[in-house]
Amino acid sequence: MLEFPEGFLWGTATAAHQIEGGNFNNDWWDWEHNPDSGCVEPSGDACDSFHRWREDVDLVADLGLGAYRFSLEWSRIEPAEGEWSIAALDHYRRICAACHGRGIQPVVTFHHFTTPRWLAARGGWEAPDAPERFARFVERATAHLGDLVGRACTINEPNVIGVMGYNLGAFPPGVKRDVSRQIAVNEAMVRSHRLAVDALRSGPGTFPIGMTLSMAELVAGEGGEEARDAAQEILEDSFLTATGGDDFIGVQCYTRMRFGPKGRLLPPEEGVAVTQMGYEFWPQVVEHTVRRAAQVTGLPVLVTENGIGTDDDTKRIEYVREGLKGVHRCIGDGVDVRGYFAWSLLDNFEWALGYGPTFGLVAVDRTTFERRPKPSAFWFGKVASTNTLESVTSDGS
Numbered sequence: 001m002l003e004f005p006e007g008f009l010w011g012t013a014t015a016a017h018q019i020e021g022g023n024f025n026n027d028w029w030d031w032e033h034n035p036d037s038g039c040v041e042p043s044g045d046a047c048d049s050f051h052r053w054r055e056d057v058d059l060v061a062d063l064g065l066g067a068y069r070f071s072l073e074w075s076r077i078e079p080a081e082g083e084w085s086i087a088a089l090d091h092y093r094r095i096c097a098a099c100h101g102r103g104i105q106p107v108v109t110f111h112h113f114t115t116p117r118w119l120a121a122r123g124g125w126e127a128p129d130a131p132e133r134f135a136r137f138v139e140r141a142t143a144h145l146g147d148l149v150g151r152a153c154t155i156n157e158p159n160v161i162g163v164m165g166y167n168l169g170a171f172p173p174g175v176k177r178d179v180s181r182q183i184a185v186n187e188a189m190v191r192s193h194r195l196a197v198d199a200l201r202s203g204p205g206t207f208p209i210g211m212t213l214s215m216a217e218l219v220a221g222e223g224g225e226e227a228r229d230a231a232q233e234i235l236e237d238s239f240l241t242a243t244g245g246d247d248f249i250g251v252q253c254y255t256r257m258r259f260g261p262k263g264r265l266l267p268p269e270e271g272v273a274v275t276q277m278g279y280e281f282w283p284q285v286v287e288h289t290v291r292r293a294a295q296v297t298g299l300p301v302l303v304t305e306n307g308i309g310t311d312d313d314t315k316r317i318e319y320v321r322e323g324l325k326g327v328h329r330c331i332g333d334g335v336d337v338r339g340y341f342a343w344s345l346l347d348n349f350e351w352a353l354g355y356g357p358t359f360g361l362v363a364v365d366r367t368t369f370e371r372r373p374k375p376s377a378f379w380f381g382k383v384a385s386t387n388t389l390e391s392v393t394s395d396g397s
Contacts, residue, residue: 001388001389001390002324002325002328002388002389002390003387003388004327004328004331004387004388004389005331006387008337008338008339008340008387009066009067009105009302009338009339009340010064010065010066010067010339010340010341010380010383010384010387011060011065011066011067011068011069011104011105011107011339011340011341011342012060012063012065012067012068012069012341012342012343012344012345012361012380013068013069013070013107013304013305013341013342013343013344013345014049014056014068014069014070014071014344014345014346014348015070015071015109015112015113015156015348016070016071016072016073016076016112016114017043017046017071017073017112017113017114017349018043018046018047018112018344018348018349018350018351019046019047019049019056019346019348019349020046020047020048020049020050020073021043021044021045021046021047021048021049021050022044022045022046022050023043023046023073023075023076023114025075025076025079025116025117026073026074026075026114026115026116026117026120027114027115027116027117027120027124027172027173028043028113028114028172028351029042029043030117030120030172031171031172031174034174036174037172037174037352038169038170038352039351039352039354040352040353040354040356041354041355043349045369046348046349047346047347047348047364047369048369049346050091052369052371053095053098054098055371056068056345056346056371057095057098057099057102057104058102059345059362059371059373059377060099060102060104060345061102061103061104062381063361063373063377063378063380063381063384064381064382064384064385065104065380065381065384066103066104066105066384067104067105067106067107067150067151067339067341068099068104068105068106068107068345069107069108069109069153069304069341070095070106070107070108070109071108071109071110071111071112071156072092072108072109072110072111072141073088073114074110074111074114074115074116074134074137075114075115075116075117076088076091077089077092077137077140077141078116078137078140079116080118081116081118081119081133084140086144089140089141089144089145090144092108092141092145093144093145093148096108096145096148096149096150097148099150100148100150105150105151106148106149106150106151107150107151107152107153107304107341108145108149108150108151108152108153109152109153109154109155109156109212110137110138110141110152110153110154110155110196110200111134111154111155111156111192112156113156113157113160113161113171113351119133120172120173124172124173125161125185125188125189125192126181126184126185126188130188130192131188131191131192131195132195134192134195134196135192135195135196135198135199136199138154138195138196138199138200139199139202139203142199142200142202142203142204142205143203143204146200146203146204146205146207147204147205148205149205149207150207151207151208151209151210151248152200152207152208152209152210153209153210153211153212153250153304154192154193154196154197154200154209154210154211155189155192155193155196155211155212156212156252157212157213157214157252158186158189158190158192158193158211158213158239159186159189159213159214159234159235159236159238159239160214161185161189162182162183162185162186162189163182163234163235165182165185166178166179166181166182166185167179167182170351170352171351171352179234182234183234186234186238186239189239190238190239190242193211193242194242197209197245197246208247208248209246209247209248210243210246210247210248210249210250210299210302211239211242211243211246211249211250212250212251212252212304212305213236213239213240213249213250213251213252213293214235214252214253215236215251215252215253215285215289215292215293216235216253216254216255216256216257216285216289217253217255217256217257217282217284217285217288217289218231218232218235218236218256218257218259219256219257219258219259220258220259221258221259221260221265222260222261223260223261224258224259224260224261224265225259226261227259227260227261227262227263227264228259231257231259231263231264236292237296240293240296240297241296241297243297243299246297246299247299247300248299248300248301248302248338249293249294249297249299249300249301249302250301250302250303250304250305251286251289251290251293251301251302251303251304252303252304252305252306252343253285253286253288253289253303253305253306254275254277254279254282254285254305254306254307254308255275255279255280255281255282255285256280256282256284256285256288268280275308275309275310275357276309276310276311276356276357276358277309277350277353277357279309281308281315281319283318283319283320283321283322283323283326284322284326285323286303286306286323286324286326286327287323287325287326287327287329287330288326290303290326290327290330290335290337291330291335294330294335294336294337299336300336300337300338301330301335301336301337301338302337302338302339302340302341303323303327303337303339303340303341304341305341305343305344306320306323306340306341306342306343307319307320307342307343307344307359308320308359309350309357309358309359310358311358313374313375313376314375316361316374316376317375317376317379317380320342320376320380321389323340324340324383324389325389327340328389342361342380343359344359344360344361345360345361345362346360346361346362346364346371347359347360347362347363347364348360348364360374361373361374361376361377361380362374362377
């Protein structure tokens with residue numbers, strides 16, 4: 001039996017564009033409908049969570065989890081530059097209030113990959129004033145619902161915005177292999193984070209604030225040390241070292257990346273199982289990234305995302321169980337780990353890959369939007385409610 005510290009925060013996470021549906025006023029909606037983007041399908045109604053959010057909050061509560069991480073959709077709140085929707089702000093305030101009413105901490109992410117059309121038309125994160133525009137949005141949103149925020153995440157995976165949008169070309173604006181633009185966007189994201197922290201602290205409410213960063217176990221094969229170190233600096237260290245004064249660092253991790261003399265080694269190593277995403281099945285990544293984030297930043301750590309895309313729910317349980325064992329070892333060695341959030345609450349829109357990969361603890365019918373918890377949901381809920389790991393069997397008993 002592996003016991004976790006008293007007050008350890010157990011939660012699950014979602015993102016607005018991946019579950020709400022109908023977010024037609026952001027850059028991702030345009031990207032999904034661009035036949036040259038490579039997106040396999042548009043988000044459409046997603047999980048209809050803009051209307052069914054109460055069901056989602058109830059699911060989190062019924063599973064015995066103590067926190068729900070969700071994001072605000074900037075393009076709903078500021079549909080045109082400088083024009084604010086009180087109705088949209090009230091909507092997210094109601095979600096926060098409902099969380100409190102069910103004994104759940106609302107963990108609010110202020111940017112999760114999507115940007116309003118009006119800013120995208122001006123160059124998105126390459127616009128000179130993009131960080132200031134984001135900070136203005138954060139300040140306005142915090143003024144409306146900051147007193148109900150339990151914890152704030154400024155920007156979800158700012159490193160992914162750069163690498164996917166300006167190197168791999170799989171996210172808007174679809175730029176490929178332009179490292180100079182990627183680094184410039186990285187710098188804009190760091191400035192946006194710092195301004196957002198100030199904006200969050202200027203409003204009502206007192207709550208911990210941090211960045212959430214996509215991290216991997218970066219491994220150098222023979223002759224790959226230089227490539228690995230360069231990737232580590234661009235993808236991780238340039239962000240980890242910009243968290244001074246924050247209250248926590250959010251670690252989001254799924255797999256490892258191997259590097260050789262010419263860069264990343266693909267495909268995955270022979271003999272290592274892969275997930276629906278093509279990632280190596282690598283739950284060891286949790287322990288590795290938690291230790292590294294704590295060492296570089298000196299901050300308390302939250303695992304704000306970890307999970308697996310699979311249609312075999314027993315594999316989901318296996319993956320999360322092994323990851324949590326790593327978290328427990330970190331805690332045993334004195335690493336300040338405050339919580340773990342499973343990605344994701346729902347099977348949802350997985351960006352350019354559409355609805356193929358299934359990360360959810362809960363399945364969603366694509367026609368009726370019926371939510372059906374999987375065995376992994378009950379298993380994870382039992383882990384959370386007992387605050388222990390090994391005493392729980394795979395069927396949740």
